[in-house]
Amino acid sequence: MATCILTVALDTPLNSSFDYRWRGDDGPRPCVGQLVLVPFAHREVVGLITGVGDTTEVAPEKLKDALAVRSQLAPLSTQWLALAAFAADYYQRPLGEVALPGLPRNLRVAGTVNLDRALKKLAKHGLVHDSAPVDMPVLNDAQQQAADAIGGAVGFTPLLLYGVTGSGKTEVYLQACAQVLARESEGQILILVPEINLTPQLEGNIRARFPGVMLATLHSSLSEGERMLHWLAAHQGKARIILGTRLSILASLPQLKLIVIDEEHDPSYKQQEGLRYSARDLAVWRARQLGIPIVLGSATPSLETWHHAGSGRYRKLELRERAVKDAVLPRVKLLDMERDKPKDGLTSHLLAALRQRLERGEQSLLFLNRRGYAPVICCESCGWISNCTRCTSFMVLHKPEHRLRCHHCSLELRIPRHCPTCGNVDLQPLGRGTQRVEEGLQQMFPAARILRIDADSTRLKGSAQAAFDSVHRGEVDILIGTQMVAKGHDFKKLTLVGILNPDTALFSQDYRASERLFAQLMQVAGRAGRAARGEGASVSEVLIQTRYAAHPLYSAVVRHDYDRFAGSLLEERRQAALPPYMYQALLRAEARELALAMAFLQAARDCLVHDGITINDPIPMTMTRVHNVERAQLLVESASRPALQAFLKAWLAQLRDMKARVKWSLEVDPLDI
Template identity: 85%
Template structure:
């Protein structure tokens, strides 16, 4: 028996490719793309075969033998390996850190029981090719043009589907998918959504529309067994439609023919830990690699995508009217909180509007993107406030749980009975969160059915979908929610949206804050009036409470004027040389002392020449301390993406040679600066 050399990518923090021996006859050599179990650093772990060789630079007596090759699973394709290699190269991470975490844990386990069980279950299922949809509703003219453009696109065709809220973008997706499935017998389609709670509604629509098509879902709420089974269905080409969140972009799809990115502007598509990749950007690269169409859909496109559409790189498809006949965009009114202070954070005008909807039997939504009861409690006597002892943040009051909770490090404390500094027993909550608004509404409208949906009320698995189902059934009069309720949900009876306390984002140091606030307001406003006007002909409305009603952002929201708002922001970005006219990378450092993190970043800035690359001075992060660790950052900028990438490769090698004890990480194309 002869030996071959397997070069394996492993999920390790530095160099991720290592050589192992494997006994095999020439006709039984393992294949590139297969998984292999090896021992590394005294523990068994799964690796990905990236090369099969006859020799190695490492002395043979220094090599370990691979423990097993998972030959029962078909190899990952060369195109999938190229996708992983591109992501590793672009985001400056080892290949193993990209390729392995994207696979279900059951596939990476040392044992084969779970994998064998999933493969047997898949073998019993019949392969289906029937893509014929049922119940195809008629489209309006603009929808039909968009669906035909997507369904008939050939080769790499990036399309930006800009449609106002309620314009029927989902129906366009489904009918375009029907055209692709009908045209190509084995075609697979990948549909991405930004958040897990948006998958059930879309999944139900897909299953109803395509009863003969296998659908796989991929997101972090699935059990490992479910995720493994669905991943295999996609990998084998059995699942012809794959629906998932950002992790699904790394799914193995051998017959992928169309990619759809819904709510493409959403920052949730950017991973914020480990490999900080953008699923949207990788999707565009993957579509180019495979020479297939990709659709980016949104009512408020990201400035990057809008810029590409305006410059002709993307084809722009527009849906300017709501899809339901007689359904119109809601009227937006601004309420000046300097004049109408109201009570408990609710203006008199908003309270009156809520009362009117209750009398009509219609639903209302109050949007406040701040959970908890109050952001902080304080002592009027000495000025003490409930700071977190481990973070530069406040402990948020959660009154129903009788706890103070830090939303950054999860520290929980009992609510103090008196001020820890002066002993004063009269501690007061400052500001309002969703719990406090709920309490106030219950006092104002004791007869109303009130429901709060936020991260606190939907902690249990399935609780979010159960709550949304309650709203859809009409069993809720007033819904209070955070960003969880802002997009993707089609509440037929909802005719009023009240937006509370949006002003804080107007003064953020983050240059993206105004773009995000506008998108958030337009999305949540779009929950109102999605059905036709009621029998009384009453129009839906959105009431925005603000102390800065003359701000141009609110004027754009009031007129539903995305085009002008985006144009003005792009002009500002170009003048200031910010993305999409500049490319960025962010080096972050963490240490027990801020001075150590800053010192490391200063050394990183000065360790080599950087002609053509702007390296700014290191500064503390906005949230400087989290869980007793201080954090600082260093921003790099260049008008040339290739120049920045080339510099980062050399620079990172120099940083690794510095052998600092400071923990550091690099993010390419950062969203939060």
Template identity: 55%
Template sequence: MAILRVALDLPLHRLFDYRSDGASPADVGRRVRVPFGRGEKLGIVVEVVGHSDWPLEQLKAAGPLLDDLPPLPQDFFALADFASSYYQAPLGEVLLSALPAGLKRLDPPDRRAGRASKAKAAGALPELTAEQRTAIDALAVDGGFSANLLFGVTGSGKTEVYLRLVDKALTLGRQVLLLVPEINLTPQLEARVRSRFPARNVVALHSELAEAARERHWRAAFAGEADIVLGTRLAVFTPMPRLGLIVVDEEHDASFKQQDGMRYSARDLAVVRARQRGVPVLLGSATPSLETWANAQAGRYALQTLKERANREASLPAVDILDTRRLILREGVADPLVVAIRERLARGEQSLVFLNRRGYAPVLACPACGWVSRCQRCAANLVLHTADRRLRCHHCGFEHRIPRACPTCGNQDIHPFGRGTQRVEEWLQKEFPEARILRVDRDSVKSRKQWEAVLERIHGGEADILIGTQMLAKGHDFPKLTLVGVLGADSALFAADWRAPERLFAQLMQVAGRAGRAELKGRVIVQTQYPDHPLFAALVAQDYPGFAAVQLKEREQAGFPPYAFQAVLRAEAPAMADAIAFLETAAALPVIGEHDAVMLYDPVPMRMARLASLERGQLLAESFSRPALQAFLPRWREAIEALKAPAKLRWHLEVDPLEF
């Protein structure tokens, strides 16, 4: 009689023992059906032992071991173990969340074989710059583990460096994992990868894929049949027996951090996985995260720099800071920007008006009584969307029809305040009736097919003026785009979030990089009421190293990451008093006194204090030693789990948080 130790997808930090006839250690890594409560669950066998701490007669018999998939490999378990330990997530949750949905079903549907996609072979390879050759030569694909940062200005040819290194790895018979932050970056890069390697099996893994396709691609990677896996953050866990290289594009992007469920950083796990497998990992960005930049400056990551654009006819765009304090704005747009757009229209070039706020206006308000369109479920305002005549919360999804009059006083003269992409689009259509205007945001582009159609229109020259959010800010190459105008950047300058300057600078540098990527000269106009702010001086000089040096010095003085290490305990409940009381109890647990190197701050409401009808509080734990914090967290979590919390209260721990 063997005992199966099984991991289940439950919010419990424990494994479950089941009796099994005929199981052996070779079955570790297999999926198994097991009875649980009054039903059944699908679990993963993590150990086969001969003895259990529970009496044998109390153990339930396991169901059948599923044999449609070979056992999951040891390196998959090693990465899951690390993620479970570091991020304080149950092992079962880590293991099961890393599998495609079809492999987690008790009764998976029959799958039909998919059609292999074909790609046209690319033409002659582009000529490399001296900087690109140096970067490629510096990274030894067959030299074991190394962590590398490729810091290159926008348009410097980072993707070409990736592809040359991918070719090196493929020549050695290895597989390559290429991670991108968002789905909308996938189609363009996937097409380029397929055309470069038409004879290779390239698969994509992201949430836009149909369930059957995602499972099929995952199986191909697991079996070693896929040569290149291109995916978003969850793809970091994909088993690949011949893995030889990991590339993380736009490594600074916050989308690599999972914000619900198992909260992890795919970028950081990519480095861990590369170390475990003894392969190189390459992080690429024009605006690296300050944590990555600090690692490179300290010599923990090898740094390769691309200072010039790959196209010899292209140059970095000129950046102009437009002081709007003495200018009249029409729907947020200053006349010098209007003139610049008109000049591009006359020359047949494209312009981009960047405003990272979708909808028509951020709020609808009554000037008579002060009523504003607040969300009933969140500590946020409902955003006005005129296209479908709705007020919509961008946090919880709650929506309501636009009222004909003020709900409080009956005043019919209610007004939108502020502006979003829809409102600016409406004004641009009136100002430039002859122009073809295309708005690109989450409201107008909701699927991969829509995104591909939008890209085709832009590349085909079917749009003269683009108005868009951060969807257009990174990873795209539009040869006819020569002007970028930035609206509404000031709101992030004085945000309570200490990461806001880093995010704003990265966003502005990325969107500025869309201009002038071919032979045509580019120009960037940033409207601001604070033209003397140091961030804009660094932007004009396009001096990321200088900006990063100032930011890192400030963080070191303040004791912020990367010079300190943080975890946050969050609690949410129908009443804020319950959430704060729970956090206060957690802050007074005896185990805290045994860890002098860890400091706990007072419980406070989160910045978004109410979300989806739940009040949210948080408690920050901080240490100047990562090992000290990691030694503290499991003991603290175990003590918190023993607390008796209100029935409707939910809590979780997040390590290395990005948002507060």
């Protein structure tokens, strides 16, 4: 075979495409979409072939030889390469930095990869788990209409499944999937969930509903060997259903026929490091590219999705009632902490409600989105507080571990025996985290079975699922949790939700804070009363402790009125020229000194002028210092997405030529400003 030239994409931060010579012997000519081992600098790396030709502009003496092509693996499809190319172009990153991290690590590292063994294992055993068939539950009229609309959709059809908590959206997904699988003999379905801890319950439902159908799961908790096996099952088209978190949107799915995004509003779908992509937005683009339906499900849709549904771009399917007969939405009540002063963080009304549930053998959930024992400790004598020495944040008290811990840089210190400033030994915790609430409840209800679920209590692999299983088995009376417990979980015996300290989000400088708070409150409120109310059972309640009971946001929560609340927020966004009526990009700079970061951003602001683009002044970030690195940001806005994209391309070329002692990054469509 004649020598040819391979254009190879590598995972490098700047130029990611390089030409290599392929000296063919008797083997087949390499093709686009294959992985290849090449020399780069002083090491060997795996790259992706994006072009095969006979000529190159690289001088012959500088052209290096490619070492080996991984021919055992079927080439990645042109559709997948187009997806990676779109993501690279839209998010202004090199192609290799997008395409290669989306592959299992075992495929993209140099060295010996026993791909043959993995392929043989997959061929022999597969990922099918036999189980007894389960009958499809009978849907109510609204559910059936939604399932039929999804299952019968043809071509690119974006559908918003807007259903109150407990309305049976998951059952609609499953029955729509059954219709698609029955119609498409080799079709694949991708189901996205926002968090890893939501996968086991849904995975169990899928396996029970579709015995004999291969299911692949893709998320970061899998071992590298497991992830490669599941990815290969999807890549070969053997896995008919693929369940995963945001990274699975970049999986190779040659027979994809339907995409489902559960809890589409969740900010976890936006990657916050490296390639800052939105899995939800890429999923919509992928559905359009392939001409297939996509379902975005939520009880509290993002304002962008709600806006698209209102303008007719998305079709809205509504589930206004709970799926279980006689199950109703919980009654929401506001507890004014100015009138009912809390004791150990809990008002007398909430304590009485907890006591009533304990007497009736029902479960309660206390939601506090703040882990640790207390947000800070202080000295009442001189005013010293436990600031982090490396960040502009507080050191959080973790009493069981006898440590102060920064949740931003992970710095840990022993709890001081006395004030570092004045020597006072009487240091006091301020505020409450989940550990302190747990301690107080154990003292007030010593006979109750109390369980805390947060990032601290579920660090070990499998511990989160074990904790949730104990709740489902009825082995817990009072559950204390952070946002980990707020969505997706169906606790049959839970009749009371108490929400502690939600007020801080009301006064955030982030314009998305009220949208996120409303969604969080509605989601956690939806954990109550999901089963049919039995004789003598308590009325399901959600009790919100607040000092601002007259705030319009809480009034909307009491009425379960997302429609009107979302409409008012959209009008505010329109008047303020904020997304979804404006498109944004955020340039961040990091340096050892804030002045250096600010100077770089000021130079970036002045280096290019473009009509229709607003470049705001640089400002320090809200969390200015993290791990001894100072941070600042610069916001760019435009009413036209194409105009913003054109500007960013020209602007980045200028920025790369600037010599500055800063680390900088660009994020398109930022969620946190």
